Amino acid sequence: xxxxxxxxxxxxxxxxxHGSSGAIRVDQFLAHAVAxxxxxxxxxxxxNLAADRYTFLLGFCAAVIADQxxxxxxxxxxxxxxxxANEYADCYSFGGPGLNNVESLDTxxxxxxxxxxxxxxxIPADRLCAIVFTSGSTGTPTPNRKYWETLRTGSLSNxxxxxxxxxxxxxxxATVPPQHMWGFETSIxxxxxxxxxxxxxxxxxxxxxSDALESLPEPRALISSPxxxxxxLSANTGRIRIxxxxxxxxxxxxxxxxxxxxxxxxxxxxxFGSSESGIIAKRNTATETLWQLATAFELDVGEDGxxxxxxxxxxxxxxxxxxxxxxxxxxxxLGRHQDMVNIAGKRGSLTDLxxxxxxxxxxxxxxxxxxxxxxxxxxxxxxxxxxxxxxxLEKLKPGIEPAFLPRPVYKVAILPRQETGKLAxxxxxxxxxxxxxxxxxxxxxxxxNST
Amino acid sequence: xQEQSEHEQEVAELIVESLNLEDISATDxxxxxxxxxxxxxxxxxxxxxxxxAITQKYSVQLxxxxxxxxxxxxxxxxxxxxxSEKTA
Numbered sequence: 116x117x118x119x120x121x122x123x124x125x126x127x128x129x130x131x132x133h134g135s136s137g138a139i140r141v142d143q144f145l146a147h148a149v150a151x152x153x154x155x156x157x158x159x160x161x162x163n164l165a166a167d168r169y170t171f172l173l174g175f176c177a178a179v180i181a182d183q184x185x186x187x188x189x190x191x192x193x194x195x196x197x198x199x200a201n202e203y204a205d206c207y208s209f210g211g212p213g214l215n216n217v218e219s220l221d222t223x224x225x226x227x228x229x230x231x232x233x234x235x236x237x238i239p240a241d242r243l244c245a246i247v248f249t250s251g252s253t254g255t256p257t258p259n260r261k262y263w264e265t266l267r268t269g270s271l272s273n274x275x276x277x278x279x280x281x282x283x284x285x286x287x288x289a290t291v292p293p294q295h296m297w298g299f300e301t302s303i304x305x306x307x308x309x310x311x312x313x314x315x316x317x318x319x320x321x322x323x324x325s326d327a328l329e330s331l332p333e334p335r336a337l338i339s340s341p342x343x344x345x346x347x348l349s350a351n352t353g354r355i356r357i358x359x360x361x362x363x364x365x366x367x368x369x370x371x372x373x374x375x376x377x378x379x380x381x382x383x384x385x386x387f388g389s390s391e392s393g394i395i396a397k398r399n400t401a402t403e404t405l406w407q408l409a410t411a412f413e414l415d416v417g418e419d420g421x422x423x424x425x426x427x428x429x430x431x432x433x434x435x436x437x438x439x440x441x442x443x444x445x446x447x448x449l450g451r452h453q454d455m456v457n458i459a460g461k462r463g464s465l466t467d468l469x470x471x472x473x474x475x476x477x478x479x480x481x482x483x484x485x486x487x488x489x490x491x492x493x494x495x496x497x498x499x500x501x502x503x504x505x506x507x508l509e510k511l512k513p514g515i516e517p518a519f520l521p522r523p524v525y526k527v528a529i530l531p532r533q534e535t536g537k538l539a540x541x542x543x544x545x546x547x548x549x550x551x552x553x554x555x556x557x558x559x560x561x562x563x564n565s566t
Numbered sequence: 567x568q569e570q571s572e573h574e575q576e577v578a579e580l581i582v583e584s585l586n587l588e589d590i591s592a593t594d595x596x597x598x599x600x601x602x603x604x605x606x607x608x609x610x611x612x613x614x615x616x617x618x619a620i621t622q623k624y625s626v627q628l629x630x631x632x633x634x635x636x637x638x639x640x641x642x643x644x645x646x647x648x649x650s651e652k653t654a
Contacts (some may be wrong), residue, residue, distance in 0.1 A: 319628050319630060320628045346618050350621050352627065518611070523587075523589060
């Protein structure tokens with residue numbers, strides 16, 4: 116007999132979401148999702164573009180019930196969406212702006228039955244529920260297939276790792292999109308398997324984050340990233356009690372974690388994972404340096420790097436990070452493989468970016484690099500006597516993610532390559548700092564120009 | 567190019583400074599050209615940085631509830647007008 120598991124393990128009268136018109140119970144949600152599942156276009160794939168998190172949750176669950184696979188592109192750029200839509204031609208879009216030649220279902224105004232007595236749908240374990248794309252710097256999305264078994268077992272592991280069962284219900288606000296694996300696992304899947312009620316909002320500005328949190332009952336949790344949290348803290352929107360702050364997508368400094376804990380009376384939990392593996396580990400960054408690996412996962416060192424194994428993962432995943440395994444289910448993070456950069460939750464390859472830079476006509480030599488660990492942006496040094504930095508950026512733009520565009524781009528006379536053609540990172544950074552200083556002096560320029 | 571008003575000039579300087587746009591000088595920013603996407607090519611990290619810089623300099627908290635925030639961030643002119651209105 117084929118194995119199957121219910122779409123949710125929650126009790127009917129528990130709260131699963133805070134929508135635009137109030138709290139939504141599990142039975143209301145299920146009735147809505149089942150009704151919607153019967154009205155979806157008869158297609159194999161759906162691109163769920165909903166920005167409202169409850170709409171995304173409904174659309175996703177309706178699709179799972181109807182045996183449709185949700186496609187999650189790495190970003191919302193028209194070009195990327197169109198590329199995914201072309202490749203998975205038997206698709207429609209849900210809850211977002213229309214795409215060329217793609218059927219769209221713009222609303223989910225399906226009347227949910229008032230009398231709610233829904234049988235919880237059972238989902239076959241081997242049903243393909245989602246394809247999460249990782250972007251890379253090239254803009255060619257790589258698909259990661261998520262079967263119901265993978266999502267369910269991964270979620271149960273996350274419940275175990277991230278929620279404390281004694282706490283009772285947790286009211287969650289996320290600043291990260293539901294279409295990104297981090298937001299998907301925490302703000303969409305977690306409410307299906309643990310006592311979590313998620314806000315439909317996705318605030319961006321600090322004041323909006325503060326207001327949205329204020330509107331939620333306690334205890335509250337915030338799911339975010341270091342960039343958002345840093346801005347939130349710096350904007351001084353006032354003190355509000357947040358029980359848990361979960362952060363992922365980029366490394367967080369212990370200083371930021373401590374400040375957040377002080378301001379919001381919170382515990383900051385940093386989470387480690389990838390689109391391929393899902394969440395695998397956590398640490399309390401303010402007080403801990405070691406990562407605690409979830410019990411569902413094992414790490415082992417192979418020829419190609421550290422591999423992640425788990426019964427629910429269809430394939431072994433090789434980490435893009437360098438780590439040291441310390442004792443039982445603990446590890447220390449040492450850094451990323453040098454070629455890999457991570458900006459705004461997107462992964463890119465420096466080799467590829469450099470290849471693109473050097474392929475631009477008029478560029479004699481050039482290097483794109485991360486100036487230091489705390490940089491939010493890449494930088495470039497370029498030998499190109501006949502081009503302006505703006506010309507170079509213009510030429511780079513079409514093929515790559517905007518987040519990977521170097522800033523600043525400095526022109527130099529020559530790059531200090533060794534005889535082997537290698538460029539030592541240290542020397543590149545030195546030249547960069549020197550060029551920056553000279554440019555600052557130059558800009559300060561004639562005395563009458565200074566303020 | 568259109569001329570920047572005094573206030574627009576000030577906001578333009580804040581943009582260039584807070585976002586490290588070293589290849590652009592404040593006076594180069596066209597008042598009505600888009601700041602994000604195709605114009606200056608700014609993205610969401612920039613939006614956060616810029617919002618923060620505005621909060622620090624003008625004590626204005628931006629919120630998406632303010633009518634048409636995308637319009638506010640649309641150009642130097644609209645952003646500058648928004649700040650003026652909020653600080654008036």
